[in-house]
Amino acid sequence: MKIALIGYGKMGKMIESIALDRNHEIVLVIDQANAQDLTIENLQKADVAIEFSTPQTVLQNLETAIKAKVPLIVGTTGWYGHLQEVKDNCISTGSTVMYGSNFSVGVNIFFQINQQVAKMMNKFSDQYDVGMEEIHHIHKLDSPSGTAITIAEDIIHEFDHKNEWVDVKSDDPVTNHKPEHLIIESYREGEVPGTHAVIYDSDVDRIELKHIAHGRQGFALGAVIAAEWLKDKSGFYSVKEMYDFKA
Numbered sequence: 627m628k629i630a631l632i633g634y635g636k637m638g639k640m641i642e643s644i645a646l647d648r649n650h651e652i653v654l655v656i657d658q659a660n661a662q663d664l665t666i667e668n669l670q671k672a673d674v675a676i677e678f679s680t681p682q683t684v685l686q687n688l689e690t691a692i693k694a695k696v697p698l699i700v701g702t703t704g705w706y707g708h709l710q711e712v713k714d715n716c717i718s719t720g721s722t723v724m725y726g727s728n729f730s731v732g733v734n735i736f737f738q739i740n741q742q743v744a745k746m747m748n749k750f751s752d753q754y755d756v757g758m759e760e761i762h763h764i765h766k767l768d769s770p771s772g773t774a775i776t777i778a779e780d781i782i783h784e785f786d787h788k789n790e791w792v793d794v795k796s797d798d799p800v801t802n803h804k805p806e807h808l809i810i811e812s813y814r815e816g817e818v819p820g821t822h823a824v825i826y827d828s829d830v831d832r833i834e835l836k837h838i839a840h841g842r843q844g845f846a847l848g849a850v851i852a853a854e855w856l857k858d859k860s861g862f863y864s865v866k867e868m869y870d871f872k873a
């Protein structure tokens with residue numbers, strides 16, 4: 627498979643290494659310094675493109691890939707406020723896009739567990755309050771993480787008494803906490819690749835669900851597997867549609 631990499635930072639470099647190990651070819655590498663080379667003509671040399679750039683540049687890159695009609699995996703987070711317009715653009719032009727706040731199989735299993743547990747805990751919401759924590763490296767540009775937002779939205783979907791998530795930074799103490807708010811405490815520490823926890827706390831005990839990434843390999847491998855899956859499809863997909871966890 628011929629792959630175009632859009633964004634050649636920490637994730638782009640790891641994706642390159644995993645893609646080469648899986649016998650794919652990298653035919654285009656775009657980063658900030660050569661962003662002008664992201665043209666329709668150059669993109670069309672690839673079978674699929676994988677985008678891990680920045681929240682500031684992803685929408686422009688998406689637009690170009692959609693025009694080029696090259697199937698695109700989007701790992702960049704921090705742009706989901708524009709999801710509907712990108713989806714409409716993708717579908718109306720007959721292009722192919724898959725987005726995901728997290729491509730790793732472990733986190734996608736965690737998403738499923740989270741939904742099941744939230745459904746169960748909603749029945750005990752008179753006894754347990756639910757909150758979240760996420761920890762990432764200090765270079766991360768968005769907060770809370772896209773993965774944390776997916777987890778939070780899945781909880782809110784199941785919980786009758788939660789209607790909105792609220793981001794609280796580690797240096798910004800929790801204030802004006804309304805019971806209907808789902809608090810996400812975001813911590814930025816060292817080089818932490820990504821830790822997410824969902825906490826159910828009552829007067830008598832505490833239940834924690836936690837995913838700890840040991841590195842970025844899981845995210846990168848998931849993105850390459852997603853590109854292999856997407857290559858011959860058309861339409862607009864979430865990574866959740868790729869993983870089938872039915873027993």
Ligand SMILES: NC(=O)c1ccc[n+]([C@@H]2O[C@H](COP(=O)([O-])OP(=O)(O)OC[C@H]3O[C@@H](n4cnc5c(N)ncnc54)[C@H](O)[C@@H]3O)[C@@H](O)[C@H]2O)c1
Pocket residue numbers: 632633634635636637638656657658659661678679680681683687700701702703704726727728729730768845846
């Ligand atoms: N979905 C997932 O599984 C997942 C996993 C990890 C990270 N992420 C997200 O992926 C994104 C990238 O993460 P990272 O750790 O590689 O960040 P990074 O800062 O290491 O890399 C981003 C790269 O994008 C480049 N860039 C800047 N402008 C560009 C442009 N116009 N076109 C192309 N590239 C450009 C930067 O020069 C940089 O090299 C972030 O949004 C992060 O949150 C998603």
